[in-house]
Amino acid sequence: MRTPRTIAVVAHQRKTLDGGLDELRRRLSSFGVSELLWHEVPKSRKAPKKVRALLKKKPDLLIVWGGDGMVQRTLDVVAGTKTPVAIMPAGTGNLLATNLGIPANLEEALDIAFHGRRHRIDLGKLGGEHFGVMAGVGFDGAMIRDADRKLKDRLGKLAYVWTGLRHVNGEPASARIMVDGVKWFDDEASCVLIGNVGTITGGIQAFDDAQPDDGWLDVGVATAHGALEWARALGTMAVGRSDRSPFVRTTRARRIDVKLKTKMEYELDGGARSSTKSFSAVVSPGAVKVCLPRH
Structure with missing residues (x-):
């Protein structure tokens, strides 16, 4: 698998994992990223607008940083597109990440993002x-x-x-x-x-x-x-x-x-x-x- 070139990040500012967002940015620099698109939001409900803007840039990979609410809001926008999503489980429950085998460890989660397998999963839909x-x-x-x-x-x-x-x-x-x-x-x-x-x-x-x-x-x-x-x-x-x-x-x-x-x-x-x-x-x-x- 080729290393993704354009990486998009949408992150919840209040959520933390290991060294935090500064550590995420530092580690991403070691993956040979040619363009890094970065958006932070104070609340998960602010994420959809940012995700839509990021998808217009056609990134090779979208990284979502946050808890289940942040992941849900992001996947709701990404659904039906070809853009792969990598989850950085920085929330309280991290239920989807846990069910998918993604550990609450920044180094391991990033390894999955860049070297893991890409796989389509189902989503449910309720109330739009x-x-x-x-x-x-x-x-x-x-x-x-x-x-x-x-x-x-x-x-x-x-x-x-x-x-x-x-x-x-x-x-x-x-x-x-x-x-x-x-x-x-x-x-x-x-x-x-x-x-x-x-x-x-x-x-x-x-x-x-x-x-x-x-x-x-x-x-x-x-x-x-x-x-x-x-x-x-x-x-x-x-x-x-x-x-x-x-x-x-x-x-x-x-x-x-x-x-x-x-x-x-x-x-x-x-x-x-x-x-x-x-x-x-x-x-x-x-x-x-x-x-x-x-x-």
Whole structure:
């Protein structure tokens, strides 16, 4: 593989990994880069505009520096193009990077960017936005909403555990779920998750057989209510297959339609979105090319 010549970087200023952005720039100079295009943003929602500007320059490689929110916003713009993306996992959860085998180590992540294999992965699409990890509503959405930036900065991944404990006794919502046009679930649910990969928030293996390049989305619904049932459900996920829990149902589909009795907030890859009573998610097969470990 030839060394990419024009390298584009879009980076979240508040996120850090090893020596930070100064170290990233220094290390890039050792890869024989002929042109370096560099944009920094203070918030992930500012990224799409910068990414669109970078793509117009037709870079050989786009490096995204940040957490899951930054990666999601970037991939949403890159989807459907030929530009390969390299992830520098500088966030709290780094869920997509973890699922793809990209370590939170700058030297190793850069080696993957320049010498790894290029591989197309699927993305999900919900509400006009692509996501790489998951979309969720209910317990999951409330947990993400309350794990704000200050709490995540202080507690890291424990922020999700802390806020999750505050919502285990929340009222379940009536949900009607269609998978590929067929009714699959119509009852009370405390959480509905749609996943493109297996491991989600807090390192939970929610979808045991999910692969980011299988052309499917996995969908799960949790009916656990209260601390005891949630403890049983999460305990089953920790030691065995999630679908063996009496409080969890999972399947897979190319399209999932969800209707709720009351409005609830949903989240994409750890980022809170608006409240809604209905949404649809579809798979976008091979939507984006990413840099992965050689093995």
